[in-house]
Amino acid sequence: MSGLSVRTSAQQTVERALELSRNDACVVLVDEGSTANLRFAGNTLTTNGVARSAQLTVISIAGQGVGVVSRAAVRPDQLADVVAAADAAARAARPAEDARPLVEAGAASPHWDDEVRPTDIGVFERFAPALGEAFAAAEAGGTRLYGFAEHSLTSTFLGTSTGVRMRHDQPAGRLEVNAKSADLKRSAWTGVSTRDFTDVDVAALGSSLAQRLEWAKTRVDLPAGRYETLLPPSAVADLMIYLFWSAGARDALDGRSVFSKPGGGTRVGEQLATLPVTLSSDPGAEGIACPPFVTAHASSRESSVFDNGLPLAPTDWIRDGRLEALLQTRYSAELSGLPVTPAIDNLIMRGPGGGPSPSPSLEEMIASTRRGLLVTCLWYIREVDPQTLLVTGLTRDGVYLVEHGEVVGEVNNFRFNESPVDLLGRVTEVGASERTLPREWNDYFQRTIMPAVRVPDFNMSTVSQAS
Numbered sequence: 001m002s003g004l005s006v007r008t009s010a011q012q013t014v015e016r017a018l019e020l021s022r023n024d025a026c027v028v029l030v031d032e033g034s035t036a037n038l039r040f041a042g043n044t045l046t047t048n049g050v051a052r053s054a055q056l057t058v059i060s061i062a063g064q065g066v067g068v069v070s071r072a073a074v075r076p077d078q079l080a081d082v083v084a085a086a087d088a089a090a091r092a093a094r095p096a097e098d099a100r101p102l103v104e105a106g107a108a109s110p111h112w113d114d115e116v117r118p119t120d121i122g123v124f125e126r127f128a129p130a131l132g133e134a135f136a137a138a139e140a141g142g143t144r145l146y147g148f149a150e151h152s153l154t155s156t157f158l159g160t161s162t163g164v165r166m167r168h169d170q171p172a173g174r175l176e177v178n179a180k181s182a183d184l185k186r187s188a189w190t191g192v193s194t195r196d197f198t199d200v201d202v203a204a205l206g207s208s209l210a211q212r213l214e215w216a217k218t219r220v221d222l223p224a225g226r227y228e229t230l231l232p233p234s235a236v237a238d239l240m241i242y243l244f245w246s247a248g249a250r251d252a253l254d255g256r257s258v259f260s261k262p263g264g265g266t267r268v269g270e271q272l273a274t275l276p277v278t279l280s281s282d283p284g285a286e287g288i289a290c291p292p293f294v295t296a297h298a299s300s301r302e303s304s305v306f307d308n309g310l311p312l313a314p315t316d317w318i319r320d321g322r323l324e325a326l327l328q329t330r331y332s333a334e335l336s337g338l339p340v341t342p343a344i345d346n347l348i349m350r351g352p353g354g355g356p357s358p359s360p361s362l363e364e365m366i367a368s369t370r371r372g373l374l375v376t377c378l379w380y381i382r383e384v385d386p387q388t389l390l391v392t393g394l395t396r397d398g399v400y401l402v403e404h405g406e407v408v409g410e411v412n413n414f415r416f417n418e419s420p421v422d423l424l425g426r427v428t429e430v431g432a433s434e435r436t437l438p439r440e441w442n443d444y445f446q447r448t449i450m451p452a453v454r455v456p457d458f459n460m461s462t463v464s465q466a467s
Contacts (some may be wrong), residue, residue, distance in 0.1 A: 003033035009077045010054075010116060014159035015099070017058055020083040021161070023090050025102055027112035027308050028058035030157040030298055034118030037150040038128065043135040057297045059305045060086035061102075063429040065093035066305060068298050093420055095214055098299055103309040105163030112157075112167050119153040119171070123197055130202035136181065137206055143213055145206075147177040157294055161349060163307035168291040171195045174437055178397065179209035181216075186410070188212035189376055191234060191399035191437035195287065207377075212376070212398050217411030218402050222463075228372035229458035230402070232449040235378045236349065237284045239439050240279060240450065241390075242381060243420040244347055246389055247317060248302040249326040249336050258389040258421050259326060265325060268338060273321035273424035276352045281313040281344035287435055288447035290345035302343055304329040314340050323422070346447035351430025359432040364399055367405040373458070374400040374407060377439035378416070389419045394464050415459035429454035 008016075010030040017028045018265040033053040039046050041164050057070040060083070067089025071082050127149065138145045151173040158166040173194040188209045194200050233237075252259040252266040259267050283292040296303040307329055317322045325341040333340040351359050366374060376398035384390040395413045402408070431452035438448060 004206070010155065010157045011054065011113060013074075013079065014157050014165075016079060017056070017083050018159055018161055020059070020080055021060055021087055023060045023062040023087050025061040026161045027061075027102065027305060028159045029057040029059075029295060029308070031055040032116045032157075033119075033152060033154045034120075035152045035284075036119050036121045036123055037148060038131070038133070039148045040135070041146045042144045043139050045131075045354050047120060049098060050118075052118055053235075053274055056334045058083050059308070060088040061099075062087070062090040062093075063163045064095035064099035065090045066096045066099070066299065067091070067093055068326040069306065070297065071156055073094050074222060094226075096299065098304040098306055098329060100162050100304070100306040100330050102162045103164055105160075105165070106311075108165035109167040111169075112165050116155045117449060118264075119151050122148060123173070124125070127197040128203065134202045134206040137203075141210055142182045143210065144180045144182070145177055146180065147175070149173070149175045149197065156291065158293070158295060158309055160309060166293050166309055168293070168295075172380055173197050174442055174446055175200060176437070177205060179213055181213055186213050186216040187397050188216070189439065191377075191439060191442065193288075193435055193437040193442070212400070215400055215407045216410035217400065220409045220411045221318065222401070222411045223303040224319070224414065224462045226457040226459055228369065229455050230369065230372060230374045230452060231455065231458070232360065232362055232375065232377070232452050233434055234439050235375055235425060236450045236453055237347070237436050237438035237448040238378050238381060239420040239423065239438045240347060240349055240420075241438055241445050241448070242383075242391060244279070244317065244388065247326045249332040249338065250301040250323065251386075252326055253332070253336055257386055258419070259323065260387075266336060266338070268323050268326060271322050272318060273427065274341055275427055275430060277318065277349060277424065277427070277430060278316060278320065279318040279349050280314065280316045281346050281348065282348065283312045283344055283346070285315070285348060288346045288348075288449060290447055294342050302327045302329070303309075304331055306330070309342070310342060312342060312344050315344060318424070345445070347445070348433070348449040349451060350433045350449075353450055359430060359451065361432055362365075364427060365431055365452055365454060366402055366407065368407060369402045369454075370403075372402050372454075373411065373460075374402050379440050381440050384417065390417060391419065392417050392461075393440070394439060394466050396466060413464040413466045415462045415464045417459050417461040423455060426455055426457065427453045428456050
């Protein structure tokens with residue numbers, strides 16, 4: 001079987017790579033990706049296109065040594081060399097601390113043998129005409145729209161020498177729109193996460209952007225300080241994603257994170273939030289479904305290649321305000337004595353719920369605000385102190401002053417200093433949860449359902465000159 005056809009399928013690549021490995025065990029991941037995009041500027045479509053990609057990852061295991069080799073666009077005649085390189089790296093490697101027996105095979109994914117069907121420009125069939133109408137409305141209103149729409153479909157194939165054969169097809173779409181006034185002095189942003197662009201209400205997005213540009217006609221300069229602040233779902237997503245990424249059990253056990261318990265151990269079981277909020281992940285969550293099994297292309301402090309194929313289940317990270325779980329591999333779970341809770345590629349935050357009335361919308365939260373700030377989104381978020389998870393960042397594309405339930409104007413941008421963990425203990429109101437697109441992290445993490453929240457004393461540490 002030295003000669004594979006040029007059109008070798010992902011499934012054939014997995015099987016052939018496993019066959020070629022000469023070491024004790026082997027894991028093979030093939031990611032077949034495709035993207036379609038539309039880009040626009042000044043109310044005009046500028047470019048559109050499609051692209052395809054393929055990534056092969058071979059994880060070879062010799063004793064407790066691991067060798068990982070990843071290559072893009074591997075031709076059939078190159079496959080043996082990639083596997084040989086992974087085998088050699090494994091034999092030369094030191095024993096891996098996370099070494100465990102590979103996950104045993106269960107039932108193969110029912111669609112394992114199906115052909116990979118890439119996305120194409122047709123995914124925008126219903127969306128594109130609506131976008132054109134939004135261009136016309138913006139032109140009539142004297143504003144300009146800039147941004148892009150992107151859709152991707154990634155098919156991941158996982159095969160192991162223990163017989164695991166798992167596949168997941170992941171669609172993902174995002175739309176970012178920035179509206180600017182004709183003189184380019186006023187700006188407003190919105191973003192949407194979607195699986196297929198059939199649920200994107202472009203007209204509603206355009207109306208929201210137009211309203212915010214209208215608010216910005218009145219300018220109010222405010223000093224730095226602590227303000228009652230309404231954070232919309234997008235901003236909450238960016239903060240909670242960073243909390244999630246920082247919730248590794250190894251770092252907590254080693255005393256390196258905000259989730260470390262003074263004197264040793266983790267803070268699992270401690271109350272973090274005053275309100276009974278829940279932060280969770282669920283591979284089967286409607287609208288934001290993600291891989292239902294572990295796909296680890298390399299080991300890290302939060303993931304292990306030995307866990308590839310491990311089934312994922314709905315997991316509460318914070319339940320009723322209490323820290324319930326941290327990111328755990330099988331190895332770290334043995335160290336901590338806590339259940340195995342691997343990372344999952346979506347995140348959901350919900351408020352108390354179950355009361356006599358439903359959670360308020362952001363508009364209702366604005367209406368009940370005596371005086372405070374309404375933030376559009378956060379960006380350039382960077383960590384300052386891992387022990388408290390203090391982060392800094394900037395506001396962008398619209399901070400508005402609310403007085404007596406109405407937005408009265410736009411204020412200057414700020415640099416903020418806050419800890420997502422500390423914020424959970426100070427939030428006084430949680431709105432209705434909705435699917436949202438984080439502004440800062442959407443290149444890496446798109447599948448979120450988040451609420452707006454009210455923080456009585458959000459720390460706007462300095463005035464920013466960003467515009």
